[in-house]
Structure formats: C-alpha cells, structure tokens
Amino acid sequence: MFLAQVHVTYKPSILDPQAVAIKNAMHRLNFTTVDAVTQGKYFELTLDVDSAEQAQAQAEAICDQLLANPNMETYRYDVKELAQS
Amino acid sequence: MFLAQVHVTYKPSILDPQAVAIKNAMHRLNFTTVDAVTQGKYFELTLDVDSAEQAQAQAEAICDQLLANPNMETYRYDVKELAQS
Numbered sequence: 001m002f003l004a005q006v007h008v009t010y011k012p013s014i015l016d017p018q019a020v021a022i023k024n025a026m027h028r029l030n031f032t033t034v035d036a037v038t039q040g041k042y043f044e045l046t047l048d049v050d051s052a053e054q055a056q057a058q059a060e061a062i063c064d065q066l067l068a069n070p071n072m073e074t075y076r077y078d079v080k081e082l083a084q085s
Numbered sequence: 086m087f088l089a090q091v092h093v094t095y096k097p098s099i100l101d102p103q104a105v106a107i108k109n110a111m112h113r114l115n116f117t118t119v120d121a122v123t124q125g126k127y128f129e130l131t132l133d134v135d136s137a138e139q140a141q142a143q144a145e146a147i148c149d150q151l152l153a154n155p156n157m158e159t160y161r162y163d164v165k166e167l168a169q170s
Contacts, residue, residue: 001120007127022128022151031147033139035086035131042092042127043107046120054118062116066107 001084002047002055006077008068009040043067046082055079086167087132087140093153093160094125128152131167140164 010016016039023037045062047055059077068075095101101124108122130147132140144162153160 009127009129025151026130026147029147029150031143033133033143034147035133036129037131038129040127042094042125044094044121044123045111046122048118048120058116058118062111062114062119065114066110 001082002049002052002079003082004043004045004047004055004059004077004079006043006045006059006063006067006075007040008043008063008073008075009038010072011074014072040073041067052079052081086169087134087137087164088167089128089130089132089140089144089162089164091128091130091144091148091152091160091162092125093128093148093158094123095157096159099157125158126152137164137166 019037019039022039023034026034045059047058049055049058056079059079063075063077064070104122104124107124108119111119111122130144132143134140134143141164144164148160148162149155
C-alpha cells in the first residue's frame with residue numbers, strides 16, 4: 001500500500017480572491033507578519049499497488065483526469081510506502 | 086522570511102461525504118486501486134519573521150483563530166526558511 005499526497009493549487013497567473021480575503025482577515029486579526037497567502041486543495045490517496053512507480057502513475061492519471069482543472073490549476077504529489085500493519 | 090505549509094483536514098471521526106464522492110468517481114474512472122481518500126485544505130503562508138520559532142507560533146495561532154474549525158478539523162504545519170533572493 002502506498003500513500004499519495006496531492007496538492008492542487010491555482011497557477012500563479014490566476015487571480016485568487018479567496019487567498020486575498022484570507023490574507024486580509026489575518027491582517028485584521030493582527031497577524032501582520034503574513035506577507036502572502038496561497039490556498040488550495042489537499043488529497044491523500046491510499047493506493048493498493050505494488051510499487052512506487054505504479055503509485056506515481058496512478059496519482060498522475062487521477063490528477064489529470066479528476067482532481068485538477070488543467071486550465072487554471074497545477075498539481076504536485078509525493079508518494080510514500082505505508083508500513084505494513 | 087519563512088514559509089508555513091498548513092494542512093487542514095477533518096478529524097477521523099467526522100464523516101466526509103465529499104471524500105466518499107471523490108473515491109466513487111475514481112472507481113467509476115477505473116482507478117480501482119484507490120483504497121481510501123482524505124481531502125482537505127492547504128495553505129502556504131509567507132511570514133516575515135526572524136526565526137523558525139516565531140514562524141511556528143504565528144502559524145499555530147493563525148490555525149487556531151482562523152484556518153481550522155476546532156470542532157471538526159485538525160491541522161498540521163511545517164515551517165521552513167525561504168532562501169534570500
């Protein structure tokens with residue numbers, strides 16, 4: 001079993017009003033050290049495959065076909081093997 | 086400058102219908118190796134502070150006061166120093 005940790009965020013060229021709103025809220029709460037905010041989606045996929053290569057191929061295909069909007073978003077993923085229980 | 090990478094996910098005891106729907110969609114797309122799905126929010130905060138300790142304290146306070154709903158969600162964060170540009 002492998003765990004794929006997937007992060008989907010907007011491309012840098014896409015304006016993200018939600019991130020701006022979050023940053024403004026932080027400043028209103030006196031967290032004035034916050035210089036920039038990026039927000040996105042996070043997924044953990046438990047994959048029943050035999051190798052890290054298969055897990056990476058699955059994660060990439062799933063991101064392309066389901067999790068990320070290729071027009072506006074980018075994704076990255078890390079794969080690690082889960083300890084046998 | 087420090088970067089705080091924050092992950093906010095539901096507590097394991099909270100039923101997450103959206104994660105169930107995502108898993109079902111994966112199976113419909115023939116990604117049948119997907120055994121479990123967790124989904125959540127991801128934030129990157131650029132913090133203008135002088136030490137990793139300050140960055141961790143800021144990240145923790147921001148999670149407690151703004152980013153996470155303590156009733157239903159848990160959070161974790163990693164802090165790393167950004168290279169001077």
